Amino acid sequence: MQTRIKEYRSRLSLTQDDLAKLVGVRRETIVFLEQGKYNPSLKLAHDVAQALHTKIDDLFIFNDKDPEPESPEQRVVLVD
């Protein structure tokens, strides 16, 4: 998981401490959130997104797995 919390935080000129106080968590939690090392609860993710005036989807980027290979029947062949 990657996050864009630092980017959005910088836009609003907030320190990690400021954001932590806004959201009601410790500064260390914000540090690990920004590094993508901590998976927040839905409520915390929502609170952080609200504090940064954005949506959860904009802040947290999940690396999706590679799509499964198509079966031969699913392949569409275009012929001129």
Next chain:
Amino acid sequence: MCGTNQRNLYRIIIGALMIVSGIIGAVFTQGGSIFSAILLTGGCAFLVVGVIRHHQYGEGPESDERSKKIGAYGLSYAWLTGILFISALFCLDLMGTFRLGAQGALGLSLMVLVISAVAYQIYLFKKGDVE
């Protein structure tokens, strides 16, 4: 004391009161009362914890969802470690390989439980999350 978390303020006040009570008790009983020693020790503990936590966290929260989660997981892992240790002690005692008295067994188990809880929590806090 402006900006001190209320809980830490109470710790410092209670610690100071206990220390003062302990000193007064020691003076009046000429150092003969164990109750005074307990008050003094307890008061010092409260005071030190209050000051350290104020220095560490200031006005911010002492715990949040991450610290509660890590705390809970650390205790769970410590419980598991404790169970394995006590089982091992039991097996060794049954086989006659290593025998401890009740005091020794309980003391060791307590140490293993406490040390493992602290160790797991330190590791998980440094790692950032429990996964």
